[in-house]
Amino acid sequence: MDAHRQAYREEAYELLAELESSLLELEETPEDMELIGRVFRAMHTIKGSGAMFGFEDIATFTHEVETVFDLVRNGKMTVTRDLVNLTLRARDLIKGMLDASEGGDVVEGREAAAVIAGLKRLVPPPEIGDPLPAKQVTATDGEQAAGGAVTYRIRFRPVPEVTVNGTNPLLLLAELRQLGECRAVAQLANVPELEELNPESCHVYWDVILTTGRGIDAIKDVFIFIEDDCELKIDVIDDGGILDTDADYKKLGIILAERGDLTRQDMEAILAKQKRFGELLVEQGIVHPEKVESALVEQQHVKEVRKERQAQESASSIRVPAEKLDLLVNLVGELVTVQARLSQTATGRGDALLVSIAEEVERLTNELRDTALNIRMLPIGTTFSKFKRLVRDLSVELGKDIEMTTDGAETELDKTVIEKLNDPLVHLIRNSIDHGIEQPDRRLAAGKPRQGTVHLAAVHSGDSVLITITDDGAGLDREAIRAKGIERGIIPATAELSDKEIYNLIFAPGFSTARTVTSVSGRGVGMDVVKKAIDALRGTIDLTSERGKGTTITIKLPLTLAIIESLLVKIGDDCFVLPLSIVEECVELTREDVKNAHGRNLANVRDQIVPYVPLRERFMVKGEAPEIEQIVITQVGGGRVGFVVDHVIGEHQTVIKSLGKMYKDVKGLSGATILGDGSVALILDIPHLVREVELEQAVR
Amino acid sequence: MDGLTIIRREEGGEGTLVLQLSGELTIPWAGEFRQALLDAFDRAASVVVDVENLDAVDITGLQLLCAAHRTSCARGKGFRLTGEGSAFAEAAGLAGFTRHVGCARDVGKTCIWTGGNI
Numbered sequence: 001m002d003a004h005r006q007a008y009r010e011e012a013y014e015l016l017a018e019l020e021s022s023l024l025e026l027e028e029t030p031e032d033m034e035l036i037g038r039v040f041r042a043m044h045t046i047k048g049s050g051a052m053f054g055f056e057d058i059a060t061f062t063h064e065v066e067t068v069f070d071l072v073r074n075g076k077m078t079v080t081r082d083l084v085n086l087t088l089r090a091r092d093l094i095k096g097m098l099d100a101s102e103g104g105d106v107v108e109g110r111e112a113a114a115v116i117a118g119l120k121r122l123v124p125p126p127e128i129g130d131p132l133p134a135k136q137v138t139a140t141d142g143e144q145a146a147g148g149a150v151t152y153r154i155r156f157r158p159v160p161e162v163t164v165n166g167t168n169p170l171l172l173l174a175e176l177r178q179l180g181e182c183r184a185v186a187q188l189a190n191v192p193e194l195e196e197l198n199p200e201s202c203h204v205y206w207d208v209i210l211t212t213g214r215g216i217d218a219i220k221d222v223f224i225f226i227e228d229d230c231e232l233k234i235d236v237i238d239d240g241g242i243l244d245t246d247a248d249y250k251k252l253g254i255i256l257a258e259r260g261d262l263t264r265q266d267m268e269a270i271l272a273k274q275k276r277f278g279e280l281l282v283e284q285g286i287v288h289p290e291k292v293e294s295a296l297v298e299q300q301h302v303k304e305v306r307k308e309r310q311a312q313e314s315a316s317s318i319r320v321p322a323e324k325l326d327l328l329v330n331l332v333g334e335l336v337t338v339q340a341r342l343s344q345t346a347t348g349r350g351d352a353l354l355v356s357i358a359e360e361v362e363r364l365t366n367e368l369r370d371t372a373l374n375i376r377m378l379p380i381g382t383t384f385s386k387f388k389r390l391v392r393d394l395s396v397e398l399g400k401d402i403e404m405t406t407d408g409a410e411t412e413l414d415k416t417v418i419e420k421l422n423d424p425l426v427h428l429i430r431n432s433i434d435h436g437i438e439q440p441d442r443r444l445a446a447g448k449p450r451q452g453t454v455h456l457a458a459v460h461s462g463d464s465v466l467i468t469i470t471d472d473g474a475g476l477d478r479e480a481i482r483a484k485g486i487e488r489g490i491i492p493a494t495a496e497l498s499d500k501e502i503y504n505l506i507f508a509p510g511f512s513t514a515r516t517v518t519s520v521s522g523r524g525v526g527m528d529v530v531k532k533a534i535d536a537l538r539g540t541i542d543l544t545s546e547r548g549k550g551t552t553i554t555i556k557l558p559l560t561l562a563i564i565e566s567l568l569v570k571i572g573d574d575c576f577v578l579p580l581s582i583v584e585e586c587v588e589l590t591r592e593d594v595k596n597a598h599g600r601n602l603a604n605v606r607d608q609i610v611p612y613v614p615l616r617e618r619f620m621v622k623g624e625a626p627e628i629e630q631i632v633i634t635q636v637g638g639g640r641v642g643f644v645v646d647h648v649i650g651e652h653q654t655v656i657k658s659l660g661k662m663y664k665d666v667k668g669l670s671g672a673t674i675l676g677d678g679s680v681a682l683i684l685d686i687p688h689l690v691r692e693v694e695l696e697q698a699v700r
Numbered sequence: 701m702d703g704l705t706i707i708r709r710e711e712g713g714e715g716t717l718v719l720q721l722s723g724e725l726t727i728p729w730a731g732e733f734r735q736a737l738l739d740a741f742d743r744a745a746s747v748v749v750d751v752e753n754l755d756a757v758d759i760t761g762l763q764l765l766c767a768a769h770r771t772s773c774a775r776g777k778g779f780r781l782t783g784e785g786s787a788f789a790e791a792a793g794l795a796g797f798t799r800h801v802g803c804a805r806d807v808g809k810t811c812i813w814t815g816g817n818i
Binding site for chain 1: 727730731733734737738741758759760762763764766767768770771774791794795796797799800801802803804
């Protein structure tokens with residue numbers, strides 16, 4: 001596949017996403033000219049580059065849609081719901097065409113024709129005296145197609161007879177002015193005194209600095225009729241930003257030398273004196289003051305052009321394939337591991353010099369790690385805007401009136417996390433819309449506003465991100481869930497459960513209500529799948545609900561999947577790792593304590609009872625436990641649970657390695673890491689372990 | 701109005717001659733204007749050209765004024781413009797005659813294109 005076509009496709013997908021979000025916003029604020037402009041520009045770019053890279057169908061189709069939006073942009077049409085609907089459909093068709101070029105289903109020509117016909121019906125008949133819409137579009141085309149502006153230096157030296165022959169040089173200058181920003185400097189050095197002057201000849205020549213996007217041919221066209229009557233030299237002095245990197249332009253001397261107005265020797269001789277260069281040149285009589293003047297004009301002009309462009313580009317970015325970033329993060333991960341080994345070895349040797357080098361390496365590695373991870377961060381807003389469309393389409397389908405609001409779209413999350421978060425969020429939002437928000441009449445009857453709201457918010461909280469989905473719908477039916485839980489055998493009929501425990505039942509496997517619902521959320525996927533997906537991201541999911549008021553689902557996710565701060569512990573000869581974020585404290589557990597607990601795994605921590613899990617038993621590690629064991633107390637799902645280990649080694653920076661396909665069914669472990677000495681430590685999946693133990697207890 | 705009209709008038713009694721121009725300072729009338737300027741420099745110590753009522757100016761007109769200034773420098777006479785109206789200012793700007801410093805011959809710093817008032 002042609003790299004350019006590929007690049008175009010990537011850009012087009014981005015533009016389509018932007019188009020969609022702009023359209024949805026536009027629906028809310030139809031008067032917003034900036035949004036209309038954004039929609040128009042997105043379409044214009046899709047069309048323009050589409051034609052350039054051989055996506056003729058896209059270019060032709062988009063052109064039609066763009067034409068309509070041009071009318072909107074010029075205030076000849078207003079934004080209506082119909083227009084937004086049709087444009088959204090058009091956007092989907094364009095996406096279909098893009099997909100088709102990559103082997104997707106071919107878009108039906110009929111569909112495209114229907115959308116265009118629909119759009120054309122919306123166009124009001126042109127008022128008398130109005131220019132034709134098509135004409136307006138071509139005008140914008142000419143302007144845009146030319147691309148970046150280039151600055152030229154034109155030395156235009158007509159023969160003296162040029163005026164006698166009937167040419168007016170000023171008209172030519174006026175034509176140049178039409179092409180772009182233009183500064184002309186007349187060179188008057190050859191103008192004689194009156195006595196010697198032939199009043200009908202032209203003794204003046206010009207240096208013109210012109211910035212234009214129309215290309216060198218357009219400039220040559222200006223002079224086409226007097227080609228033989230003039231000396232014309234056109235140089236590119238600023239290429240529109242392809243080659244230059246800073247806003248400064250050439251020094252005066254260089255400009256003069258380039259023009260052939262000053263020799264390099266003269267320039268260097270003058271430079272040696274280090275006074276103001278232009279003044280010196282004039283003082284020494286080497287260059288006429290007006291030539292200096294002209295060169296200064298060029299310098300100023302280009303400086304300004306570049307400054308302007310640099311201001312525009314300061315917010316620019318480069319496009320890098322995601323695999324390259326993944327590779328970088330992997331390498332950094334390896335480096336972190338090796339660095340840990342280095343530090344460990346250095347400390348062991350007791351060589352002061354080695355230790356100081358190791359510390360330096362550690363500092364650099366940490367910075368490198370943070371930077372590398374940061375590159376992978378993306379704002380979650382792109383995902384949010386996708387959901388806006390989802391909410392809109394679903395609410396239309398279900399005949400509900402639902403508005404989606406978002407907050408914290410700028411919150412950054414690891415790219416992989418965002419990708420994997422998409423499906424669970426879609427499912428949760430579908431649920432909110434389908435089961436949560438009531439039909440408009442029922443809402444009104446309940447004294448709520450007709451329009452329901454789904455609020456999606458993201459916020460940073462320590463080393464995690466909290467994503468909340470809040471709806472103002474009916475809330476969960478506590479009793480119905482409880483009944484179903486009993487019916488499905490998930491909870492015993494006699495169980496006394498808190499609200500929270502009951503609500504969390506909907507995440508239990510086998511609780512799925514999929515069979516009883518509409519096409520919207522009835523895709524055979526239960527909430528347990530959502531929970532599993534969030535668990536896989538090492539996140540947690542939590543739900544609160546109030547009958548009649550609404551439901552809030554909170555997802556807590558780690559910032560990154562690649563590296564975590566963790567606590568390294570030892571059981572027997574094996575090392576294990578617990579994520580530090582959930583560790584609260586470590587306390588000692590003596591044989592005496594165990595004996596006093598009478599076989600129940602409960603510890604008394606400052607007069608509070610904390611249940612614990614003896615990992616030595618659980619993992620069936622051979623050998624005898626030490627006299628004094630350690631309980632690592634963690635905070636899981638609102639409760640405190642301890643894990644008994646032999647020794648706590650200390651904090652550790654863990655580069656997470658997956659266990660691989662072979663061990664994908666192993667429960668209670670979420671991955672592995674390589675320690676400084678090269679040995680492997682397993683990462684404990686604490687929430688899973690807690691759940692497992694809880695289930696066992698419940699059965700007992 | 702066709703052609704160039706030159707009205708001559710003495711001013712201040714100190715040998716200043718004002719050439720008040722109206723109409724078109726363009727190539728057909730360039731020869732006539734050149735002669736008028738030469739005559740003026742022969743007669744007066746200082747020449748002022750009033751360009752306020754000009755409807756059109758072309759390159760030969762601008763060039764003539766520049767040459768006249770050079771002559772004044774060479775002969776040690778005064779020369780200046782007055783009433784730089786819109787047609788004149790537009791032509792001088794378009795032609796790129798306006799500048800910050802005068803030419804090498806402009807020893808008395810009397811260049812008619814400097815000063816930014818055109």
